[in-house]
Amino acid sequence: MRFTRKSEPREEELAALADGSLPPERRPEVEAMIARSPELALRLEEQRRAVDLVRGAAATIEAPAGLRTRVERDRPARTARAPRTRRRVWAAGLAGAAVAAVALALVLTLPGNVPGAPSVAEAAVLTTRPPTEPAPPPKPGTPTLLARAVDGVPYPNWTAKFGWKAVGSRVDTLDGRRATTVYYAKNGRRIGYTIFAGSPLDVPEDAVHVVREGTDLSLLTVDGRPVVTWLRSGHTCILSGAGVPKPILEKLAAWNGKGTVPF
Secondary structure (H helix, E strand, O other): OOOOOOOOOOOHHHHHHHHOOOOOOOHHHHHHHHHHHHHHHHHHHHHHHHHHHHHHHHHOOOOHEEEEHHHHHHHHHHHHOOOOOOOOOOOOOOOOHHHHHHHHOOOOOOOOOOOOOOOOHHHHHHHHHHOOOOOOEEEEOEEEEEEEOOEEEEEEEOOHHHOOOEEEEEEOOOOOOEEEEEEEEOOEEEEEEEOOOOOEOOOOOOEEEEEEEOEEEEEEEEOOOEEEEEEEOEEEEEEEEEEHHHHHHHHHHHHHHOOOOOO
């Protein structure tokens, strides 16, 4: 994990400060910058909420004994090597989807994070993180929309049409780009719908391009998960969910609610 000196702290530094692994020599500088920036303070609070969520869930979930021993054994080493070593997710062997979600929440920065705009493949991992905020309610007067938007691009309300109900949300900052994710659930499955603020993200060259209901969609697979990405009002949207077939994701992504969902 690389830390940038004498500049705004990157997301991994905020994550390290939140969980107590930020090197002591870097802490005063980062804390001083946070004290001067309300936006940085908000981002740090988001990281702390995620850490609290992980610790609270870990207290109620029993992982396999071998895994617990491994995590405890390596904890000091990970803290000591924080400036040089990327955080690890001890997800292998965890029992149950809830534990997997906790393990994913431990990764508060994206793997392979590099300066500049992230790619869709890198950003798709945001849909796997746990929600840290409540689900937005339906928008008054427009039942096909939720009362949440990114730069004026609102999230759809799929409850009535498809049975996918909004169940939570979260906000992340990736390479300086703000990303808001709303989570939907149906029949025990969950999907994440991320909208990025600002200009579009790069789409991998090997993505498959299709057109559904007049909308250009790009299909790819990231870590075994189906991912659909497209543009709405010039903003990158990403939809993904483990075990959810791509045709379902395509239908949800392209749905315009008879013109009430703006594209």
